Amino acid sequence: MNDEQSPRSHETARIPAAGDENTGSAPFPAENGDYVLPHSTEDHPGTVMVVHLRGWVDPGSAGRIAMDTIIGQADPEPVASFDDDQIIDYRSRRPMMRVVDGVLEKLIWPRVEVGLGHDRRGQRVVTVTGDEPDRHWRRFAGAMVDLALDLDVEMMVGLGAFPAPVPHTRPVSIVATASSRELATRVGFQPGQLDVPAGVQAVLEWEMARAGIPSVGLWAPVPHYAANMDQPAGSVALIEALDDLTGMGISTDSLTEAAVHTRRTLDALIAEDPQHEMLVKALERHLDAMGSTTDIELPSGDELADEIQRFLDTQN
Numbered sequence: 001m002n003d004e005q006s007p008r009s010h011e012t013a014r015i016p017a018a019g020d021e022n023t024g025s026a027p028f029p030a031e032n033g034d035y036v037l038p039h040s041t042e043d044h045p046g047t048v049m050v051v052h053l054r055g056w057v058d059p060g061s062a063g064r065i066a067m068d069t070i071i072g073q074a075d076p077e078p079v080a081s082f083d084d085d086q087i088i089d090y091r092s093r094r095p096m097m098r099v100v101d102g103v104l105e106k107l108i109w110p111r112v113e114v115g116l117g118h119d120r121r122g123q124r125v126v127t128v129t130g131d132e133p134d135r136h137w138r139r140f141a142g143a144m145v146d147l148a149l150d151l152d153v154e155m156m157v158g159l160g161a162f163p164a165p166v167p168h169t170r171p172v173s174i175v176a177t178a179s180s181r182e183l184a185t186r187v188g189f190q191p192g193q194l195d196v197p198a199g200v201q202a203v204l205e206w207e208m209a210r211a212g213i214p215s216v217g218l219w220a221p222v223p224h225y226a227a228n229m230d231q232p233a234g235s236v237a238l239i240e241a242l243d244d245l246t247g248m249g250i251s252t253d254s255l256t257e258a259a260v261h262t263r264r265t266l267d268a269l270i271a272e273d274p275q276h277e278m279l280v281k282a283l284e285r286h287l288d289a290m291g292s293t294t295d296i297e298l299p300s301g302d303e304l305a306d307e308i309q310r311f312l313d314t315q316n
Helices: 059-074 137-150 181-187 200-210 232-246 253-271 274-290 301-315
Strands: 010-014 034-038 047-051 077-080 096-100 103-108 112-118 124-130 153-164 175-178 215-223
Touching (some): 047 200, 059 112, 059 124, 059 153, 059 215, 059 232, 059 253, 137 153, 137 200, 153 200, 153 232, 175 181, 175 200, 181 215, 181 232, 200 215, 215 232
Parallel strands (some): 047 124, 047 153, 153 215
Antiparallel strands (some): 010 034, 034 077, 077 112, 096 103, 112 124
16 A cells, blocks of 8 residues: 555554564564554544454354444555465465356455544544464564554454354343453453453453553354354444444444344244244243343353354354
């Protein structure tokens, strides 16, 4: 990206290549060794970095749909790129080939994309999307922290979902992982200790917090029996929680309509099987007795890890 491609004024800052002196934890330059930052001498209070990377658990695509909605409204322009050859394993995450009438027309490579846009209230939004890196997570996180500091990011928020014993007939209550008890309490959290596999988003949360940038992971519990269907209700809940936490203005009107349609579809499917109806009613009674999703009795760490792995296996 250069000045001819965008009407905005930019300056270029170099990310040292691996092996350079004084690299610290910021490798992975793009091919030209640069990333591009908006040129400004002013601070930008309220800048939020929102993260969702494909490859980790996201039943119902709740996190992806929420992120797509944010990008569609914030209209971010690219501000950073990485040497994807260093961080992506193309045998486990292969590029897609587009063939039209026998002719190879395009290769679509997995990549990490960082953009800068604005919500409808004018708040700056840094979006981190694309594919979860396969390697060099610590160095990748260090580079992202440096970029966040350069862009005056005041909070990092990750978006995701997890399979849970909840019915689709009840409102979605977001669960947080956070850098502080105060932030976790603002969102809601699952009491007790839970040891489960982590995605790179958790590494980013950890490293951002170490650098003094508050970080929160927002997680939508998705009915485990509907994990392979799009769950826009979870996406609505994620965006509303993001708004409550940061003041970011993202419309959920279209997602709300889609959630109503999904609810009707699930109601119709479940009504065809008495056993499914009994399952949903049992989940409703259990959730109503517990009070909210943050109070549900989750499986053990090993059981939840197995459930997550089963979900990931269905996506490969």
